Structure formats: structure tokens, C-alpha cells
Amino acid sequence: MSFLRNCWYAAAWDEEAPAEGSFNRRILNEDILFARDGSGEVRAIRNRCSHRFSPLSLGTRTGDIIECPYHGLRFDLTGRCVLNPHGNQQIPSNSHIKAYPVVARHMLIWIWMGDPEKADPDMIPELLGLDPEKYSINKGYMYTPANYEYMTDNIMDLGHIDYLHKGLLGSEAINRAEVDVKQAGNVVHSNRLARNEILPTALEAVFQSGGKPCDRWLDVSWHPPANMVLVVGVTEAGAPERIGRTNPGAHLMTPETDTTTHYFWSNSRDFRRDDHELHAMMDQGFELAFEHQDKPMIIAQRDAIGGEDFWDLHPVILEGDAGAIRARRILRKLIRDEQAAKS
Ligand code: FES
Numbered sequence: 001m002s003f004l005r006n007c008w009y010a011a012a013w014d015e016e017a018p019a020e021g022s023f024n025r026r027i028l029n030e031d032i033l034f035a036r037d038g039s040g041e042v043r044a045i046r047n048r049c050s051h052r053f054s055p056l057s058l059g060t061r062t063g064d065i066i067e068c069p070y071h072g073l074r075f076d077l078t079g080r081c082v083l084n085p086h087g088n089q090q091i092p093s094n095s096h097i098k099a100y101p102v103v104a105r106h107m108l109i110w111i112w113m114g115d116p117e118k119a120d121p122d123m124i125p126e127l128l129g130l131d132p133e134k135y136s137i138n139k140g141y142m143y144t145p146a147n148y149e150y151m152t153d154n155i156m157d158l159g160h161i162d163y164l165h166k167g168l169l170g171s172e173a174i175n176r177a178e179v180d181v182k183q184a185g186n187v188v189h190s191n192r193l194a195r196n197e198i199l200p201t202a203l204e205a206v207f208q209s210g211g212k213p214c215d216r217w218l219d220v221s222w223h224p225p226a227n228m229v230l231v232v233g234v235t236e237a238g239a240p241e242r243i244g245r246t247n248p249g250a251h252l253m254t255p256e257t258d259t260t261t262h263y264f265w266s267n268s269r270d271f272r273r274d275d276h277e278l279h280a281m282m283d284q285g286f287e288l289a290f291e292h293q294d295k296p297m298i299i300a301q302r303d304a305i306g307g308e309d310f311w312d313l314h315p316v317i318l319e320g321d322a323g324a325i326r327a328r329r330i331l332r333k334l335i336r337d338e339q340a341a342k343s
């Protein structure tokens with residue numbers, strides 16, 4: 001399988017990059033070393049020495065220089081080889097290592113996996129709620145041994161929540177919700193409005209409707225290749241949306257390989273910001289939903305599919321799938337166009 005390369009992928013939460021040292025993560029099958037330079041900016045280079053391919057993450061860092069642990073070539077954080085301790089000490093021109101454009105934005109580190117000349121930070125999607133000045137933020141990272149497009153389906157079609165997350169995030173009102181799918185350029189909006197819902201327990205604890213019927217909207221925007229904004233909002237049934245409370249969040253899927261995914265998620269609230277008990281309860285709720293309900297299902301789905309192509313299986317398409325299917329088609333076209341432009 002091939003990936004879209006000329007786009008930004010979420011590589012890590014900003015706090016994952018240590019002030020000193022480095023960490024490494026495989027993205028689109030490439031092992032990448034992330035390190036902050038002397039000014040605190042995150043840099044990304046291939047985690048593979050150009051000599052005999054030792055991982056530089058095993059090396060020694062002194063200032064902004066990393067020494068390969070195998071034969072001692074030294075590299076700076078832009079990937080330039082700056083020292084060859086052997087023989088005539090000349091630095092071969094092919095000894096430099098690939099560097100990747102990175103940008104810190106929305107509390108995340110974003111990486112550009114394609115042509116560096118085309119890396120435009122304005123192409124990073126506008127996420128909502130990732131501002132600690134204005135919101136209390138629950139967020140996390142979940143490694144999932146499954147293909148990222150199935151994880152996109154999971155968010156784009158929230159019709160699963162009354163089954164997989166019954167009583168926690170879902171209710172029967174989700175099944176009869178109005179679904180509205182729109183496309184704007186390459187962005188797909190998959191919006192769901194559930195009317196007259198008695199909120200399930202976890203949501204009642206957050207939104208405090210007092211057990212009264214509510215309208216709940218779950219609006220997802222998908223940005224290629226697999227970055228989604230999800231806004232969940234609640235009002236008393238029939239009341240205008242603008243007077244409701246909302247939880248904006250991000251669901252960002254970054255392929256590690258064809259069959260494994262880095263999943264970064266967030267959920268923000270600008271109400272009851274100092275309610276630490278609520279915050280801890282929400283953390284537990286998300287852990288239960290994502291780690292113990294979504295993830296096992298996505299792994300079971302992976303095993304049932306057994307490596308066959310999604311389209312070759314002629315999947316049944318239900319009304320709520322329209323957004324997910326649109327996203328898959330757009331992504332496929334973007335990858336095809338990108339590859340055609342290269343050849
Ligand atoms: S593998 Fe790095 S110097 Fe030989």
C-alpha cells in the first residue's frame with residue numbers, strides 16, 4: 001500500500017519530545033529521530049546512520065551533535081554529517097541523512113513526509129480546542145495494530161457508538177439521528193444530530209442535563225489523509241445549538257506502517273474547567289471507550305479481513321457510512337494523483 005506524502009502527519013504530542021536527548025517513532029515505514037535543538041525547536045531526521053545503518057537513537061548526543069554508536073560518524077540535527085573520525089577524515093557527500101520539515105502547532109509536532117519544498121504549514125488542519133489557556137483538555141495517544149483507514153471509518157461513522165459504547169457514549173437516539181454529509185474541497189463533513197435523547201451516563205456527568213431530553217450533535221470534519229475534528233455538543237431538546245455546551249476534539253491517525261497506526265486524540269471543554277474529579281472520570285471514560293472497546297473491535301475486524309483489500313470485499317454501505325466512504329475515495333484519488341505527478 002502507498003501513502004499520501006505531501007501532507008502533514010501528527011507525529012507526537014509536543015510534550016513527548018524531551019528537552020534533551022531524543023525519541024524515535026516510525027511513520028510511513030520510516031524510523032525517525034526527533035530531538036530539540038539548543039533553541040528548543042524540534043528537529044526530525046532519519047533514525048538510520050548512512051554508513052551501516054545503525055539507529056542513531058542508540059548513539060550519544062552532545063549539544064546538537066549525535067555520534068553514531070557503531071563507528072562514530074557524527075551528525076547534526078539537520079542530518080548533516082559533521083565528522084568522520086576515520087582515515088583522511090573526509091566527509092563523503094552521500095553521508096548526510098534525510099531531514100524532515102516539522103512544525104509545532106496545536107500542542108502537537110507535525111511532520112511532512114513528502115517533498116520538503118512543498119511543505120506549507122498553512123496546510124496543517126485547523127484543530128479546535130487545543131489551547132490550554134481556554135480549555136481543560138483530556139488527550140492521549142493510542143498505538144493500534146491495524147490500518148489507519150479503518151480507524152478513520154470508526155470516527156467518520158459514529159453509528160457504532162450505541163453498540164460498541166452502549167450506555168457510555170451511545171443511546172438509541174444515535175440510530176435515528178439525522179446524518180448530513182458534505183464535501184468542501186478535499187474536506188468531508190459528516191454531521192449527526194440526535195434529537196430528544198436521554199443522555200447516557202458518561203455524557204450526563206459532563207453535560208448535566210438533569211435527565212431531561214436533549215439534542216446532541218456530533219460533527220466530524222475529515223482532512224486528508226486521516227485528521228479529524230469532532231465537535232460534540234448538547235442543548236436541551238429544541239433549544240438552539242448556540243446556547244449549548246460543546247466538547248471540541250481531535251482524532252488524528254498517523255500510519256506507522258500499512259498495518260499499524262499512531263492515534264492521537266483530544267477532548268476539550270471550556271466549562272467546569274477546574275473540576276478535577278470530572279476530568280479524571282473523563283480520562284477513565286475515554287480509556288474505556290478507545291482502549292477497551294474501539295481498539296479490540298478494530299483488531300478483530302483486521303483479523304476478519306485478513307489482509308484483503310477493503311474494496312475487493314464489496315462492503316455493504318449504510319446511510320451513516322457516506323462520510324467515511326467519501327473520505328476513502330478522496331484519499332485514494334490524492335494518492336493516485338501524487339504518484340502520477342512523480343512518474
Ligand atoms: S553505522 Fe554509523 S558510523 Fe558506521
Ligand SMILES: [Fe+2]
Pocket residue numbers: 154160161164165289294
Ligand atoms: Fe468508538
